Structures are given as C-alpha cells and as structure tokens.
Amino acid sequence: MDIIKPLIRHALYPYMEHIKGNHIRTRITQLLETDKSESASLQKQQDQALKKLLLHCIKEVPYYMPYTHLEPVIIKNPKDALKQFPVLDKKTFSLNPQAFLSVSSKVEDRIENRTGGSTGEPVRFVIDRNTVEFYEACRYRGLSWYGITPYDRSIMVWGSPVEIDVLKNKKAQFKEKILKNRVVIPAYSLKKEEIKSHVALIHRYKPDYIYGYASALFALAQLIESEGLRIDHQLKGIVSTSENLFEEQRILIESVFKTTCINEYGARDGGIIAYECPSHNMHLAEESLFVETVDLNSDLATSASGKLLITDLHNYSMPRLRYQVGDLGKIEASTCACGRKHRILTSLDGRVDDMFITKTGEYVHGHFVNHIARDMNAFETFQVIQTSPEHFDIAIVPKPDTTDGQIEHFVDLIAKKFDTKDITVKKVSEIPKSASGKIRYAKRAF
Numbered sequence: 001m002d003i004i005k006p007l008i009r010h011a012l013y014p015y016m017e018h019i020k021g022n023h024i025r026t027r028i029t030q031l032l033e034t035d036k037s038e039s040a041s042l043q044k045q046q047d048q049a050l051k052k053l054l055l056h057c058i059k060e061v062p063y064y065m066p067y068t069h070l071e072p073v074i075i076k077n078p079k080d081a082l083k084q085f086p087v088l089d090k091k092t093f094s095l096n097p098q099a100f101l102s103v104s105s106k107v108e109d110r111i112e113n114r115t116g117g118s119t120g121e122p123v124r125f126v127i128d129r130n131t132v133e134f135y136e137a138c139r140y141r142g143l144s145w146y147g148i149t150p151y152d153r154s155i156m157v158w159g160s161p162v163e164i165d166v167l168k169n170k171k172a173q174f175k176e177k178i179l180k181n182r183v184v185i186p187a188y189s190l191k192k193e194e195i196k197s198h199v200a201l202i203h204r205y206k207p208d209y210i211y212g213y214a215s216a217l218f219a220l221a222q223l224i225e226s227e228g229l230r231i232d233h234q235l236k237g238i239v240s241t242s243e244n245l246f247e248e249q250r251i252l253i254e255s256v257f258k259t260t261c262i263n264e265y266g267a268r269d270g271g272i273i274a275y276e277c278p279s280h281n282m283h284l285a286e287e288s289l290f291v292e293t294v295d296l297n298s299d300l301a302t303s304a305s306g307k308l309l310i311t312d313l314h315n316y317s318m319p320r321l322r323y324q325v326g327d328l329g330k331i332e333a334s335t336c337a338c339g340r341k342h343r344i345l346t347s348l349d350g351r352v353d354d355m356f357i358t359k360t361g362e363y364v365h366g367h368f369v370n371h372i373a374r375d376m377n378a379f380e381t382f383q384v385i386q387t388s389p390e391h392f393d394i395a396i397v398p399k400p401d402t403t404d405g406q407i408e409h410f411v412d413l414i415a416k417k418f419d420t421k422d423i424t425v426k427k428v429s430e431i432p433k434s435a436s437g438k439i440r441y442a443k444r445a446f
Contacts, residue, residue: 002153002206004181009151012179021129024150027137034287035141039333039341042286049313050290051078054085056102057319063099064321082290082321087299087309089324090123090269097125097318105317115268123269126318134314135271138285139264142275145338146237146262148209154182155205157190157212157220182207187216195223202233209236210257214243221249221256222380235259241266244348248374265348270310270325274345283334283342289313291343292322293331296355296363305330305349328355328365356444358418359389366442372413378406383431384414386444391422398427 016022034042054074057064064085073081093100111132114124140150177183183205185198198220202210210217217240224231238257240250241264250261263276271289274282284291290313293306308329309322328349334341349365356364369384380397387393392414396407411423 002181004178005151005153008179008181009149013150022133023130024133024136024140027133028140028144028150031137031141031287032144036339037341042341046286046290046313047078049287050082050311051075053311053313053316053319054078054081054321056316057321060102060104061100061319062103063096064319079290082292082311083301085321087294087307087322087324088320090326093125093320093323094123100318100320101126102317102319110317113268125269125320127315128317131271131312131315131317134288135266138272138275138288139266141285142264142272142277142283143209143237143239143262145275145277146209146260148236151181152208152236153206155202155207155210156182156184157187157210157216158184182211185212185220187213190216190219190223192223192227195220195227195229199224199229199231202231206233207235209239211239211241214240214245214249217253217261218249221253224256225252231257237262239264246370246374265345267310267325267327270323271312273308273310273325277336277338277340279336279338281334281336281338282345282348283336283340284331284345286342287313291331291345293329296328303330305347356386356418356442357389359420364417366444368417369414369442372410376406376410378402378410381431382410382441384442386446388446389418390420392418392420392424394423394425395428395431396425397430 013022013025017025034045037045051074055071058068058071058074059065067085070081070084073084105126105128109128110126111128112124113127136150140148143149173183183201185201190198212220217238235257237260238253239262240253245261245263250263253261260278263282264272265274265282266272272285273289273291274284276282290311292309292311293302293304294300294309295302295304295306299307305328307324308327310325311321311323312319329345330347330349332344332346334344336344349367356366356368358364366384369382373379373382378399379402380399382397383395385393394411394414396402396410398407407425407427411425415421415423
C-alpha cells in the first residue's frame, strides 16, 4: 500500500499552498480547463500573454530595452513584433546573462538553474516560482491523459548532474522518497551486474510509472530482455524524455514493460514543450510558451523542419525571447483524433549539432546513420562523430555474431554519402555516456 500518496495529496500540497504560496495544482486546473479549447481561443490567450511579456521586456530587461520602438507593434500584433527581436542562441546568452535579468526581479524570487551540459558547457540561468509551477503543471496535464497524478509513485532513471550530485547523500534520498514519492536509478549504473537489483526494485517499490531518458530506458529494457527477466508489475505508463525516442526503442520498451511509452519533449532551459497524447501526437504547451521554427541558415520563418525557438511566456525574472534550444523540428496545426487543438510537433529531428555537413555544404541529419544501423540490425549500439567535413570517428559495440563484412558495409555507406575515405573505426565494449548519462549516437564536433 502506498501511504505516501495520500500524505502528499492531503498534507504536503495543502501545506505548500497555504504556507509557501505554491500554485501548482491551481495551474494544473487552469491547463485542464483549456485542454480542449478551440484553436482561436488558445491563440487569443497566447497573444495576450506574449503582449504582456514583450512590454515587460522592453521596459525592464536591459538586453531588450533597445527595442522600445516596437511598443506600438507589440500592442497591435505581438507575434509580428516578436519576429523583429533577434534569435537568441546559448552562446550569446551565456556571454552576458546579467543583461537578461529584469531590473524589477528580486533576488529572493530568483531560482538558479543550469542545463545538464550533455552537449557542452552547462548554461546557467534564472527562473522564478511562477515559471516552475507552469513547467510542472504542463507535465502533469500531459500525464493526466494517462491517469497519472502528481502524487503517484515513480521510479526515475536519471543522470543529470543537477539532481544526481544532490542525491548522493541519504538525507536527499529520504526527501526524494517522502516528498516526491519517487526513487532514482542512476542512468550511468545500467550494467548487467546490477540489472537484477533494478528489476527487484521495480517489483518491490511498485511504481505507478517510470520516467527517464529515452536511451536509458532503452538500455534498461535491453538488459532486462537479454537477461531473460520479466516485469510483472502493471505500470500506468513509462515516460521517455530529454532525447529523441526512436521507434525501435519504443517497441522494445513497450514490449518489456508491457505498458504504453509516453513521449515528453522538454528542456531544462525551455520547460515542458510538448507532450504525446493517447493518439500519438506531440501537442505543444501553448499556454506556457510560444514555439517558432526558422530556417537552419537564414533564421527566417519556415513551415518545414527548422530550428526550434522557444519564448517562455511566464519567466519575468530572466526572459529569453526566441531562445534557440538547439533542436530541430516541424510544427503543424492540430487535426488530432484526441480533440486537442494545440499545435502538433510533427517531427523532432534531433539537435542542430546532430546534423552532419558534406564537403559541398549539404546538411545530412544524424538519423541517416541511425537508419542504416537499424536496417542492418548488426550492432548492439554505435556512435558516429564527424570531426571535419572529411573525417569521421566511428565506435561500434558489436553483437556476438557481428561480422567484419557488416562493419565494412556500414562504413562504406557513410563513406559514399560523404565522399570520403577518411574514416576511423574501432570496436568497443561500450559507448561512453555523457556526464548526464545520455548517449549521442550521431554528433558533429566542429
């Protein structure tokens, strides 16, 4: 019996609401009220929130004060006005983050945060309580589509240094279990020697759902299957986040855990961006942010797949307009069978630096090599790193029956695509994970 669930629902949340001023449950209620709103209503609400934010930015945020001349446009059409603000990349932001702090922001209201640094130096930024509450509310609105509540018991397969560093002491582990009703399996501890203890934990703890990185959940499922183990506990779902969820990963995860795999798209520096509905479409959190797609080279708006730009509608402490989270995707209007009118992220094509470049300047998505490997089904896993337009480093974890001919075929297809013979290949026992426990299957390092 889960005694923590009613404790959180009837004691912890009321305490946080009445004593700490927490509004997460209020935000969830608000989002559920607009969950099936018509598109026009959603856009009107979004326009009002964007107008208020932009007016705040030009008056109180040093970086955006030079754009005060846009005030009439902001009042008339905030989305048109937004396009006249510059695209903000992580490097520009990190060079002078203080310029993005609102002059009216109080130190005591600021919540310092940082990215996990899986793709380079961590980005450090500030959010506030209102922002955090909307992030959490967007997550639980999406989870509610599968009967999951904020009080439900979970196991988190995680590796972010932000959390894992904290969870190394017993007091933090106790707080995690009692206050959040969850325990954590470190993503970097997914090893054959420990898999039986992880399965035992699932059966003993009986979580309502499991939450983790796509690659970590996939690795967990692979180990369970390879060791001939079974998951007999019935889950409400298994939530994949932080990375692209490939179809072959979803198939294995659902087969091993005997439940629905739910795709969450979010970023520590972007919040909850989209959630997969039961009809398998990724709906944008329109009430919390505004998402644009721009061309990879020109930064002009595109209806095709492009760089995703995020404008958080609720972070008044450190607003970042048109913030480039580093991912590529395509957005379309919703005609979803679930009835939701929130726009749909119809494709999430990985990170900008997952894009390889040929000698002629053509961009080739890293999915190219993933599709080759998937069709061959000859490797446990692999990693392809492009260090220049002519050179690739390839690491392969072979299966017991992988042949040299299969490896040569894999390399030949890559060599042909990029018109190069400068490729180094090595067989390895495992692919090193990043500090956050993620595996990058394809990466451009220049």
